[in-house]
Amino acid sequence: MKPAGEEFPKEKYDELNVFIESLETTKGALIEILHRAQHIFGYLPRDVQLYIARKLGIPGAEVFGVVSFYSYFSTKPGGKHTISVCMGTACFVRGADKILQEFREKLGIQTNETTEDGLFTLKDVRCIGACGLAPVVMVDGKVYGRVKAGDIDGILNSYRTKEVQHADKVPGGVK
Amino acid sequence: MHIKIEPGRKHAKGEKYKYKHENISDINGEINSDLMVPDKKKINVRINDQDLTVPEGITILEAAHRAGVKIPTLCHLDLHDLQLYNKTASCRVCMVEVVDERNNRNKLVPSCVTKLQEGMAVRTDTRRAITARRMAVELLLSNHPNECFTCPKNLECELQSLAEELNVREIRWEGERMTYPKDISSDAIVKDSNKCIYCRRCETACNEVQTCGILSGIGRGFNSFVGPFANISMVESSCTYCGQCVQVCPTAALTEVYHTDKVWEAINAPGKYVIVQTAPAIRVALGELFGMEPGTVVTGKMVTALRRMGFDAVFDTDFGADLTIMEEASELIYRLQNGKTLPILTNCCPAWVKFIEHQFPELIHVPSTCKSPHIMLGTMAKTYYAEKMGIDPDSIVMVSVMPCIAKKAEARRPELTKDERNNVDISITTRELGAMIHEAGIEFAKLPDGEFDSPLGESSGAAVMFGTAGGVIEAALRTASEWLTGEPLKEIEFEDLRGMDGVRRAVVKIGDKELKIGIASGLGNARHILEDIRDGRADYHAIEIMACPGGCIAGGGQPYHHGNDEIVKKRREAIFEEDRSKKIRKSHENKEILELYKTYLGEPFGEKAHELLHTHFEERERI
Numbered sequence: 001m002k003p004a005g006e007e008f009p010k011e012k013y014d015e016l017n018v019f020i021e022s023l024e025t026t027k028g029a030l031i032e033i034l035h036r037a038q039h040i041f042g043y044l045p046r047d048v049q050l051y052i053a054r055k056l057g058i059p060g061a062e063v064f065g066v067v068s069f070y071s072y073f074s075t076k077p078g079g080k081h082t083i084s085v086c087m088g089t090a091c092f093v094r095g096a097d098k099i100l101q102e103f104r105e106k107l108g109i110q111t112n113e114t115t116e117d118g119l120f121t122l123k124d125v126r127c128i129g130a131c132g133l134a135p136v137v138m139v140d141g142k143v144y145g146r147v148k149a150g151d152i153d154g155i156l157n158s159y160r161t162k163e164v165q166h167a168d169k170v171p172g173g174v175k
Numbered sequence: 176m177h178i179k180i181e182p183g184r185k186h187a188k189g190e191k192y193k194y195k196h197e198n199i200s201d202i203n204g205e206i207n208s209d210l211m212v213p214d215k216k217k218i219n220v221r222i223n224d225q226d227l228t229v230p231e232g233i234t235i236l237e238a239a240h241r242a243g244v245k246i247p248t249l250c251h252l253d254l255h256d257l258q259l260y261n262k263t264a265s266c267r268v269c270m271v272e273v274v275d276e277r278n279n280r281n282k283l284v285p286s287c288v289t290k291l292q293e294g295m296a297v298r299t300d301t302r303r304a305i306t307a308r309r310m311a312v313e314l315l316l317s318n319h320p321n322e323c324f325t326c327p328k329n330l331e332c333e334l335q336s337l338a339e340e341l342n343v344r345e346i347r348w349e350g351e352r353m354t355y356p357k358d359i360s361s362d363a364i365v366k367d368s369n370k371c372i373y374c375r376r377c378e379t380a381c382n383e384v385q386t387c388g389i390l391s392g393i394g395r396g397f398n399s400f401v402g403p404f405a406n407i408s409m410v411e412s413s414c415t416y417c418g419q420c421v422q423v424c425p426t427a428a429l430t431e432v433y434h435t436d437k438v439w440e441a442i443n444a445p446g447k448y449v450i451v452q453t454a455p456a457i458r459v460a461l462g463e464l465f466g467m468e469p470g471t472v473v474t475g476k477m478v479t480a481l482r483r484m485g486f487d488a489v490f491d492t493d494f495g496a497d498l499t500i501m502e503e504a505s506e507l508i509y510r511l512q513n514g515k516t517l518p519i520l521t522n523c524c525p526a527w528v529k530f531i532e533h534q535f536p537e538l539i540h541v542p543s544t545c546k547s548p549h550i551m552l553g554t555m556a557k558t559y560y561a562e563k564m565g566i567d568p569d570s571i572v573m574v575s576v577m578p579c580i581a582k583k584a585e586a587r588r589p590e591l592t593k594d595e596r597n598n599v600d601i602s603i604t605t606r607e608l609g610a611m612i613h614e615a616g617i618e619f620a621k622l623p624d625g626e627f628d629s630p631l632g633e634s635s636g637a638a639v640m641f642g643t644a645g646g647v648i649e650a651a652l653r654t655a656s657e658w659l660t661g662e663p664l665k666e667i668e669f670e671d672l673r674g675m676d677g678v679r680r681a682v683v684k685i686g687d688k689e690l691k692i693g694i695a696s697g698l699g700n701a702r703h704i705l706e707d708i709r710d711g712r713a714d715y716h717a718i719e720i721m722a723c724p725g726g727c728i729a730g731g732g733q734p735y736h737h738g739n740d741e742i743v744k745k746r747r748e749a750i751f752e753e754d755r756s757k758k759i760r761k762s763h764e765n766k767e768i769l770e771l772y773k774t775y776l777g778e779p780f781g782e783k784a785h786e787l788l789h790t791h792f793e794e795r796e797r798i
Contacts, residue, residue: 046405049404049405054797058388059382059387059388059389059391059404060388060403060404060405060797060798061388061389061390061391061393061402061404061412062382062388062391064391064393064404065391065392065393068393068394068395069392069394069395075405
């Protein structure tokens with residue numbers, strides 16, 4: 001797991017800077033800038049929020065107000081894999097809430113949290129456009145359809161196994 | 176529940192929108208300066224049974240107010256003189272019905288932000304409108320702690336008054352409740368988000384008026400609250416503790432840190448010599464807490480009350496103000512004659528000092544190095560006075576009564592101690608003093624007048640002027656000008672320096688010299704002046720800054736004005752009245768001050784004065 005107060009390389013700030021400079025005006029562009037920052041840094045840590053506030057000449061509290069309002073923005077680093085459980089209408093009526101609960105219990109985390117080993121982040125999302133396969137779970141880019149509670153261990157283990165294989169090859173990797 | 180409204184029910188059919196001239200009242204003017212433009216288009220409207228001609232662009236609330244129709248409000252705030260306008264329309268307490276005959280369905284709208292249009296008919300008095308207003312309050316109460324008895328805002332709370340006014344007798348809903356921890360991290364402000372009703376007045380005061388940018392709406396929906404960046408505590412933020420958020424908060428979501436118990440404890444502790452001092456702006460506001468007219472000067476009664484409460488000595492912060500002038504005027508002359516940093520900035524206001532430390536750290540060499548008046552008086556009490564009276568300085572407890580919340584935090588600044596001794600031990604607000612007088616069972620209005628104790632009690636009219644915007648610089652100029660020219664002033668009142676405008680510029684002629692003076696009250700206005708100085712656009716000689724719009728008379732620790740800025744104007748008039756009533760009106764003619772320099776301090780701005788009466792500032796981070 002990435003430590004809190006992580007230091008980012010200057011290149012990332014430079015990339016954000018280039019984007020901000022390219023804007024005709026920063027007025028009303030806060031959300032756009034935050035989107036780009038989250039894309040560059042993976043999430044929006046405190047230092048990045050303050051950096052944006054000072055760059056734009058607005059209070060840090062204003063930036064944080066926007067970041068904390070939209071569920072899209074995250075102030076914590078995400079896990080290696082993002083599990084998105086679709087809570088759209090079709091998935092919901094076919095028991096997506098039970099699937100989500102099962103994931104919570106198996107991973108020992110709440111929605112929008114990351115497991116201690118930094119492997120999984122759990123999210124609930126709105127319709128991902130695969131209603132025919134309801135209920136749907138998406139891990140990173142991969143879609144799992146007609147998911148049953150009994151499938152969950154299998155899904156999680158397939159990612160855990162990959163990690164172990166990977167760690168065997170790279171010394172000091174995640175165990 | 177729905178009652179059909181017939182806007183023209185008083186008139187014969189077909190005459191509904193013919194306006195009878197004898198019934199038309201023109202309510203143009205005085206509402207809002209931009210509505211006073213003479214060529215502003217007029218429109219005809221109807222509120223309840225009154226036909227009105229109003230200027231275009233006026234809101235239902237403003238027009239109703241002028242026509243004598245009361246609509247309750249909560250989040251709305253319109254303080255023209257203090258330049259604070261909160262029009263967030265978030266509380267829904269001012270709902271009224273706009274008549275829609277065509278669809279036979281009247282529309283509920285918030286009157287504070289809905290502008291009147293030609294032919295519009297409004298009902299404020301229907302069952303539906305009244306119920307909607309009451310329901311808004313009931314819903315707020317359903318998630319509000321029921322602890323009015325022990326709440327610091329008991330009988331001062333606008334939500335409480337509204338519940339009474341709207342005849343709420345029952346809270347019909349039980350729901351989830353907020354459970355935020357109380358932020359008691361700072362020495363000055365307590366933030367209790369469980370009592371917040373999201374009116375956003377504090378945000379407007381903090382961000383738009385003061386431009387400090389500390390408070391923002393955080394999160395969304397039920398879980399939202401008002402707080403600083405990244406959920407840090409108030410003490411970690413760049414808050415100046417000006418207390419303007421506290422002054423406008425309708426509930427007890429933002430209050431001062433209460434020290435009244437500490438004061439009673441000191442008064443009753445054996446072997447303690449407890450001294451109290453009162454700031455210039457207290458005497459023109461304290462009476463309001465005892466039902467007296469705003470602007471009543473209660474200096475004498477206040478002194479008697481303090482003595483009866485048991486203080487061993489009652490001193491006047493005005494003495495500290497005169498001392499500040501002796502030092503500040505000397506520093507101004509020194510800077511002028513030796514080509515040192517100009518302009519000089521007055522620094523009596525601790526919120527303003529903290530503002531420059533956080534927001535303009537590159538300018539912290541510009542303010543005068545003088546301590547603020549209550550700190551100077553505290554220092555003198557524990558040195559000069561203690562020596563003179565043979566009192567052990569360690570037994571002295573210095574209590575200051577201030578119109579201010581920031582003074583509480585200032586008194587705790589580490590550099591403001593001398594030999595590990597606090598310059599001021601406890602600072603309380605005007606409101607806290609009022610509460611203590613009530614608690615002691617003293618009938619304030621019936622008290623005889625008393626006199627401050629000597630030798631730290633005498634003061635000039637110049638000193639009392641510290642209580643209002645422009646007063647410190649006028650006091651400094653009365654002294655600096657006589658010292659520079661060696662002649663007595665012909666005109667002692669500097670009219671050009673007076674006014675309620677946020678930024679004031681004036682040129683004052685002293686002998687053959689012209690001094691450019693700037694005055695800013697309100698930190699947003701101060702920011703403009705500081706940007707000018709930083710970017711080299713300003714050529715001022717001296718600038719006075721006070722954090723609160725209007726100065727200390729409208730300070731964060733003063734009796735709540737509840738959205739009525741007339742009160743502040745009356746306090747201001749009272750300050751000038753007090754100045755005019757004084758025999759001595761210039762700081763350098765205060766005999767006790769002259770005695771202090773002669774027997775103890777030596778020269779103004781000299782070595783000993785530097786050691787005891789001057790301080791330094793720190794660059795701080797902006798969060």
